[in-house]
Amino acid sequence: MAVVIGNCLLQLTRPDHIPVRYKLLAPAVIAALLVWAGLAARRGLTSVGADGVTVRGAFRVRRRAWHDIYDLRAEERPKQGRADNRWLTWLYDNDGRRFLLPNVDDWQLPDLRAEIDELRALAAAHHGKVWEPRPEVEARIRVRAGHRKAQERAIIWALLAFFAGGICLVWEVTTDGEPHPFLLLLCAPLAAYALLLPFFRRLASRAPAHT
Incomplete structure (x- = not known):
């Protein structure tokens, strides 16, 4: 780098x-x-207490009480090298939203599965009942996953539009043309994102659901 x-x-x-x-x-x-x-890297952490789970990132701090937590899941990152963490832990709330738990991964913890089982047991103790899947929350998770995938695809196309606009801007400057940085570097990527996001969301809604 x-x-x-x-x-x-x-x-x-x-x-x-x-x-x-x-x-x-x-x-x-x-x-x-x-x-x-x-x-x-300096601020990111996950803390667990009697009131719930606190996730701190570079600029934001998010807290979820135990009664708002639906599940804790370890999910594999595809196509990762051996030197990188391959498994990340996500917190899912009752609305189907997920939050990454910093440092709760197979790189920081020698036994990630045992750590997640312990957190689940702690959540169950505060809930007063054993965790079990709820179809309505699982449906929300699938919908949000489709929206997240659509957003990722729209962002990729917006970045491609940004780089293409950068190339056009360099060409205009080097050929003594009239540069349009606002149009090429801001308006075009935002337009690509705004137009493609509904399209990708529609595709995601038509895709078959996976459990």
């Missing part, structure tokens, strides 16, 4: 016809990503 960032900054220092205001965009994005990654 350091080599890639260093090469990017080096290319920005080369003399060319690109105005300085456009060159400052890439370092600003890189700096924002580094700040977010540093805060997420």
